[in-house]
Amino acid sequence: MIDKSLFRFAGIRRQMLALAVLSIVQGLAISGQAFGLTWALVQIWHRRAMSSLLIPTLTFVLAFVCRHLCEVAKQKLASSYADSMVRDLRPQVQSKIFRLGPAALTQRGTGSAVTMLIDGLDEVKTYIQTVLPKMMDMVFIPIITLVVIWSQSTLSGIILLCMLPLLFFFLAILGLAARDRSNKQYAQFRKLNTRFVDTILGLPTLKMLGISDEYEDEIYSVSDRFRKRTMSVIRVALTSTFALDFFTTLAIAMMAVFLGNRLVNGTMTLFPSLLALILAPDYFLPIRQFGDDYHATLDGKNALQDMEELLNRPEPDQDDDLDWAGWTASSHLSLKQVNFTYPTQQQADALVPAGKAVSSSKDPAAPKKSTAEAAAAAGSADIPPALSDLSVEITGMSKIAVIGRSGAGKSTLVQLLAGFNQPSSGSISLDGHELKHFNAPAWQRHIAYIPQTPYIFSGSIDENIRFYLPDASSEQVLKAAQEAGLDDWLAILPEGLDTQIGEGHRGISGGQAQRIALARVLLDKSREILLFDEPTAHLDIETEYDLKQTLLPIMEDHLVIFATHRLHWLADVDQVIMLDQGRIVSQGKPSDLIGQGGPLDQLIAQMGGNQIHGYLD
Numbered sequence: 001m002i003d004k005s006l007f008r009f010a011g012i013r014r015q016m017l018a019l020a021v022l023s024i025v026q027g028l029a030i031s032g033q034a035f036g037l038t039w040a041l042v043q044i045w046h047r048r049a050m051s052s053l054l055i056p057t058l059t060f061v062l063a064f065v066c067r068h069l070c071e072v073a074k075q076k077l078a079s080s081y082a083d084s085m086v087r088d089l090r091p092q093v094q095s096k097i098f099r100l101g102p103a104a105l106t107q108r109g110t111g112s113a114v115t116m117l118i119d120g121l122d123e124v125k126t127y128i129q130t131v132l133p134k135m136m137d138m139v140f141i142p143i144i145t146l147v148v149i150w151s152q153s154t155l156s157g158i159i160l161l162c163m164l165p166l167l168f169f170f171l172a173i174l175g176l177a178a179r180d181r182s183n184k185q186y187a188q189f190r191k192l193n194t195r196f197v198d199t200i201l202g203l204p205t206l207k208m209l210g211i212s213d214e215y216e217d218e219i220y221s222v223s224d225r226f227r228k229r230t231m232s233v234i235r236v237a238l239t240s241t242f243a244l245d246f247f248t249t250l251a252i253a254m255m256a257v258f259l260g261n262r263l264v265n266g267t268m269t270l271f272p273s274l275l276a277l278i279l280a281p282d283y284f285l286p287i288r289q290f291g292d293d294y295h296a297t298l299d300g301k302n303a304l305q306d307m308e309e310l311l312n313r314p315e316p317d318q319d320d321d322l323d324w325a326g327w328t329a330s331s332h333l334s335l336k337q338v339n340f341t342y343p344t345q346q347q348a349d350a351l352v353p354a355g356k357a358v359s360s361s362k363d364p365a366a367p368k369k370s371t372a373e374a375a376a377a378a379g380s381a382d383i384p385p386a387l388s389d390l391s392v393e394i395t396g397m398s399k400i401a402v403i404g405r406s407g408a409g410k411s412t413l414v415q416l417l418a419g420f421n422q423p424s425s426g427s428i429s430l431d432g433h434e435l436k437h438f439n440a441p442a443w444q445r446h447i448a449y450i451p452q453t454p455y456i457f458s459g460s461i462d463e464n465i466r467f468y469l470p471d472a473s474s475e476q477v478l479k480a481a482q483e484a485g486l487d488d489w490l491a492i493l494p495e496g497l498d499t500q501i502g503e504g505h506r507g508i509s510g511g512q513a514q515r516i517a518l519a520r521v522l523l524d525k526s527r528e529i530l531l532f533d534e535p536t537a538h539l540d541i542e543t544e545y546d547l548k549q550t551l552l553p554i555m556e557d558h559l560v561i562f563a564t565h566r567l568h569w570l571a572d573v574d575q576v577i578m579l580d581q582g583r584i585v586s587q588g589k590p591s592d593l594i595g596q597g598g599p600l601d602q603l604i605a606q607m608g609g610n611q612i613h614g615y616l617d
């Protein structure tokens with residue numbers, strides 16, 4: 001019923017102990033309250049003097065106050081513990097998502113990550129603050145009240161004790177049914193969020209293609225499935241409440257009949273029978289409350305398991321030990337027979353060592369596989385490698401174009417160099433350092449990655465330019481903006497660099513976004529390696545031409561690796577790497593390759609020879 005993973009949280013045992021003490025005190029107070037009430041009622045029944053009611057009434061009031069103070073204390077304790085646990089958990093989950101990187105986000109879906117960080121943590125909080133005190137109540141209060149009832153009427157005690165297994169049986173059966181349904185409901189909830197966030201992100205495209213209504217219907221049907229799953233959880237919850245209430249009422253009614261009978265026969269006095277009867281509902285109350293709240297907390301339990309699964313995911317290896325000062329004109333990078341295969345969904349799931357995945361492994365202590373190992377394992381699977389036997393030599397401030405048809409592996413290679421993808425085999429040597437992969441802070445501190453659509457966050461242009469170097473001076477930012485060709489645009493903006501852009505603010509063009517990305521590179525001179533993943537793919541030819549004029553001087557004193565479809569860039573690079581199905585089919589100086597009738601000529605012919613005019617001229 002209670003998640004074992006909860007015990008890994010610091011201080012939980014102390015909290016449970018404090019809650020247990022409070023539950024025991026509350027159990028005693030409940031008995032004291034029933035005792036005072038019964039005493040007072042018996043005094044009234046026997047028409048005793050009003051003064052004889054003073055002590056029973058005082059007992060009742062004191063016990064009543066103590067009972068409710070215990071309740072308040074338990075709620076405060078559980079809620080402040082749940083608060084502090086969620087406060088600790090939030091940064092852990094957040095930084096894990098960052099450490100896992102873009103591949104994990106692609107696998108889980110952005111919506112799912114957002115759900116986990118916002119709703120998921122709130123649900124975990126509700127789960128912790130509800131389940132811990134209820135659990136303690138269920139353990140201690142029935143025992144204390146049963147002892148008191150048993151001491152007054154053995155028969156009542158036996159009736160209540162016999163009813164307990166029945167209640168637990170129903171609690172377990174319906175709890176399992178609710179858990180299954182709740183798991184499905186949570187999976188549907190994740191699907192709904194992923195679908196919803198993806199659709200919102202793709203809304204401009206959907207609108208442009210005139211299919212946004214169909215997606216609205218699609219979201220409606222996913223939401224409707226979620227509603228049906230929620231209703232099925234509620235149905236089980238109501239059945240469970242009904243079953244628990246029914247058996248509780250039945251047990252109390254049976255007790256009342258037996259006790260009434262004995263009272264009439266004169267084999268029992270009023271006080272013990274009334275005390276047993278008054279206390280009986282409190283004997284069942286914690287079990288009923290746990291049963292009722294159990295369904296409400298299942299989402300939190302699922303969210304916690306989901307977080308545990310994420311936190312236990314092995315992270316891509318990171319080489320923190322690389323001691324490398326940066327790329328210079330004499331630097332040398334060598335890749336030899338490097339292979340990379342994307343893991344399949346099943347292989348990615350098999351990486352998870354905790355929770356469900358552990359059960360599939362005979363040895364829970366088995367070492368966790370890294371993404372690279374999974375990719376190596378993936379070699380035997382059906383999916384072909386995205387990069388095969390890649391051997392490249394790169395020296396000094398060269399400019400290298402990576403070209404090839406769609407799906408050839410250009411982006412995969414750039415992402416491998418950025419450290420997102422880790423090779424499954426092959427060797428890498430950087431200025432004499434042997435690397436397993438490029439996920440090394442010492443390397444990543446020297447690269448600037450510019451994708452097709454640069455990341456523009458919600459904030460001012462100034463803040464966006466400071467992306468790599470938040471402490472740069474205003475003069476440096478302005479100079480970088482001017483060098484990146486943003487000055488004409490800034491001149492017409494009333495607020496200049498302080499203009500708010502990104503989500504929820506002023507929209508900007510693709511060319512302006514690329515220039516902001518260039519300004520980031522120009523601002524941080526320590527990034528001598530530029531990794532471009534088709535930065536001009538979304539731009540019209542005039543904008544691309546304008547941007548190219550800005551880009552060429554920047555490329556001069558950098559190592560540039562430029563994945564592109566636009567072959568006119570061949571006129572401006574020193575080396576070309578042509579990929580086809582993940583293999584290098586042609587490599588060398590463009591002037592040595594063009595006109596030789598090789599694969600590059602075929603590609604030029606297929607893509608329209610005029611693109612290369614700049615080079616031929």
Ligand SMILES: Nc1ncnc2c1ncn2[C@@H]1O[C@H](COP(=O)(O)OP(=O)(O)OP(=O)(O)O)[C@@H](O)[C@H]1O
Pocket residue numbers: 106342343386404405406407408409410411412413
């Ligand atoms: N996350 C991924 N998971 C599995 N396979 C992938 C993933 N990303 C890319 N691939 C596959 O890897 C291969 C190379 O893809 P990649 O994106 O590197 O090609 P590309 O040359 O950049 O294509 P394009 O020019 O269309 O962007 C393709 O077959 C693609 O389907």
